[in-house]
Structure formats: structure tokens, C-alpha cells
Amino acid sequence: MAMTGVLRPGHAQLRVLNLEEGVRHYRDVLGMVETGRDAQGRVYLKCWDERDHNSLILREADSAGIDFFAFKVLDKATLDDFDEKLRAYGLETARIPAGELLETGERVRFEIPTGHQIELYAEKTAVGNGLQVLNPPPWTPASEKGVAPVRLDHCLLYGPNVEEVQKIFTEVLGFYLVERVLTPDGDGNAAIWLSCSHKVHDIAFVEHAEPGKLHHLSFMLETWEEVLRAGDILSMNKVPLDIGPTRHGVTRGCTIYAWDPSGNRFETFMGGYQPYPDYEPTTWTFEGLGVGGGLDYPQRKLHETFLTVVS
Numbered sequence: 001m002a003m004t005g006v007l008r009p010g011h012a013q014l015r016v017l018n019l020e021e022g023v024r025h026y027r028d029v030l031g032m033v034e035t036g037r038d039a040q041g042r043v044y045l046k047c048w049d050e051r052d053h054n055s056l057i058l059r060e061a062d063s064a065g066i067d068f069f070a071f072k073v074l075d076k077a078t079l080d081d082f083d084e085k086l087r088a089y090g091l092e093t094a095r096i097p098a099g100e101l102l103e104t105g106e107r108v109r110f111e112i113p114t115g116h117q118i119e120l121y122a123e124k125t126a127v128g129n130g131l132q133v134l135n136p137p138p139w140t141p142a143s144e145k146g147v148a149p150v151r152l153d154h155c156l157l158y159g160p161n162v163e164e165v166q167k168i169f170t171e172v173l174g175f176y177l178v179e180r181v182l183t184p185d186g187d188g189n190a191a192i193w194l195s196c197s198h199k200v201h202d203i204a205f206v207e208h209a210e211p212g213k214l215h216h217l218s219f220m221l222e223t224w225e226e227v228l229r230a231g232d233i234l235s236m237n238k239v240p241l242d243i244g245p246t247r248h249g250v251t252r253g254c255t256i257y258a259w260d261p262s263g264n265r266f267e268t269f270m271g272g273y274q275p276y277p278d279y280e281p282t283t284w285t286f287e288g289l290g291v292g293g294g295l296d297y298p299q300r301k302l303h304e305t306f307l308t309v310v311s
Contacts, residue, residue: 003074005082005174006196009152009203010072010121011054011101012217015061016262019043022058025260029237030219031146032056035127036102044102047219048142049150052124053103056152056217064262064311066214068109069155069203070119071173071196076105079122083108085172098123112168114159115211147230149219153269154201156215158208158310162192165205169194175202178275179250179282181289183207190286193251200251200272213310216257218267224254230268234258243303247271249293250284257306264311 016022023043026032032045035053044054052072059067073079086093086108096107096119105123112118130140142148159165166189169175178201181191193201206215221227231245234256242265244256253272259265284294290302 003197005078006071006073006120008072008197009055009154010052010070010119010124011057011104012069012152012155013042013057013059013067014214014217014262014264015063015065015067016058016260016264017060017062017064018261019058019060021261022060025239026056026058027146029146029233029239030266031142031148033142038102046127047149047151048140048145049129050152051126051128053127054101054124057101064264065212066116066155066157066217066264066311068117068119069157070107070121071202072124073120073122076122079106079108079120082120082173086110086168089168089172091168103127112159113161113164114157114205114208115213116157116159147219147221147226147233147268149221149268151220153199153218153220154203155217156204156206158206158213158215159211160207160209162189162205162207166192166194169203176277177281178279179284181250181284181294182286184286186285191289195275198274198276200253200275208310210310214264215310216265216267218269221268221270223270227254227256227268227270231256242305242309243296246299247297248295249297250282250289250295262311265309 036044043058045056091110093110098105103125107119107121109119175194175196178195179193180189183190191206193204196202239258242257247254251272254270256268293300
């Protein structure tokens with residue numbers, strides 16, 4: 001499919017309770033590359049195979065959670081066009097000047113009904129992935145450090161009014177619905193998975209009374225063997241696990257969920273099928289999320305912590 005409009009997830013800013021503990025976790029255990037620190041004290045990281053300067057920003061705070069999640073758009077004209085469309089839809093936008101984040105151009109920020117701050121931007125300094133452009137080898141030494149995911153893949157956010165959020169993402173930003181879980185009465189959506197590409201999801205939402213909550217950030221691995229290796233590395237570093245290694249029925253992804261030192265959940269993820277916008281969305285009943293294997297296909301059960309613990 002043609003890649004226009006919104007291209008991909010770009011960055012997330014996380015709040016951590018102890019900055020250096022957070023840096024050690026994401027840099028040394030997860031294996032991300034530290035790319036800078038700014039005057040506000042924030043630390044910037046990227047996955048080894050990402051080309052842009054950063055995909056994760058850590059900020060020390062009194063509570064864990066997510067400040068904002070951002071998507072990269074095609075170019076400056078596209079950014080301006082989305083700003084106009086969002087305002088015409090009735091959302092208030094703010095223009096964050098270039099340079100407020102290191103090596104990042106102007107951003108358009110808006111709040112969605114789930115209480116989350118979403119950003120769009122068109123420009124970020126390309127620092128490369130450590131490989132030459134001409135006749136490159138398949139990996140670098142950085143890809144052997146820690147878990148070593150190849151990219152920030154998606155996030156799952158919890159908050160109210162998921163139905164309205166779906167309209168914003170599909171009618172304004174050009175995403176499409178890939179999968180959904182129905183509410184227990186079957187009259188609405190309890191959870192939705194949305195894509196701006198042909199990935200199985202780029203962002204997902206779960207209906208939740210409290211706004212602005214993070215369920216997880218997901219980092220992509222390329223094989224099931226790498227997910228199992230991630231489990232070993234996390235265990236060797238005494239990182240507390242939530243679920244996994246296992247497979248979802250929803251998205252068909254293979255996964256491990258765990259918590260960083262501040263209690264932010266993160267995922268190491270691989271697989272999933274490749275949908276297109278003309279595909280009919282896959283629907284799961286609320287019962288199917290558990291006994292149907294939607295959450296944990298091998299065990300066919302729900303996990304209480306997965307459903308209730310957010311930051």
C-alpha cells in the first residue's frame with residue numbers, strides 16, 4: 001500500500017520514578033541506544049535498527065505513565081493539513097516548536113477523549129542504524145546488546161470513550177480498524193486495534209473509566225526465538241514478568257509482557273499478520289478474549305494483572 005499521510009509510530013515520552021534506573025533498564029537490559037540528553041534532564045533512546053534520532057524519551061517524575069505518543073507524517077504539508085483537519089473536526093491543537101525535543105521538528109499536539117496527548121511531526125534528524133547504505137551487512141554490534149528490539153512498534157492505551165477515539169483515528173488521521181473486542185453485552189467495542197500501515201496494529205485502545213493510562217509500549221523482535229531469548233535476558237536481570245512467552249489470538253502476535261523499574265509495562269513482540277484497509281475487521285466476543293484464546297491462546301484464559309494494572 002502507498003505510504004502517505006501518517007507513516008508510523010514515531011516516539012513516546014515515558015515518566016519514570018528514577019531516571020538512571022530507567023535508563024539502565026531501557027539501554028542496558030532492553031538494549032536500546034542512548035542518543036542524547038537535554039537541558040530539561042530528559043534522556044533519548046532509539047532501537048538499533050531505527051534510523052531516526054529517538055523513539056523513546058524518559059522523564060523523571062513522581063508518577064509513572066505516558067506523557068504523549070507521536071506519529072511521523074510524510075512531510076510538512078501533510079502536518080499542516082492534519083492540523084487543519086483536526087481543528088475542523090473540533091479538536092484543539094497546539095504547535096510545539098522545533099527543537100523542544102532534541103533533533104525533532106515542529107509537532108502538532110492534541111488531546112483525544114481517552115485523555116491521552118497524541119502528537120504528529122514530519123521532521124526528525126536521521127542518525128542511521130549503524131550500517132552503511134551501500135552493500136550493508138545484516139546487523140551491527142548494537143543488535144547483540146540486551147534484548148535488542150528493532151523498533152518501537154505500537155502502544156496500548158486505556159481511557160474512556162474509545163468509540164469517539166476510533167472516529168478520530170479513522171475519519172481524520174486515515175487509520176483503519178483491524179480487530180476489536182466487543183463489550184460483554186455485545187453492543188459496543190471494549191477494545192480496538194488500529195493501523196496506519198499494513199502492520200496488524202500501530203495503536204490500540206481499551207475502554208477504561210480513568211483517563212490517560214498506559215497499558216504498554218511494544219518493541220518489535222523478528223523471530224519467536226528472539227522472544228524466548230528476551231525471556232531469558234529479562235529473567236537474568238530479575239525483570240518482573242506479567243505474561244509470556246505466549247501467543248495472542250488477537251493479532252496472532254507472540255509476546256512477553258513485563259514491567260520496567262517504575263511499573264510501566266512494556267512488551268517484546270513479534271509476528272502478527274499483515275492486513276490491508278479493505279479487510280473486514282476481526283471481531284472477538286468478550287468471552288472469546290478469555291476462553292477463546294484472544295489474550296493467551298495456549299492457556300485460553302484471562303490474566304487479572306493484564307486487565308487491571310496500568311500506569
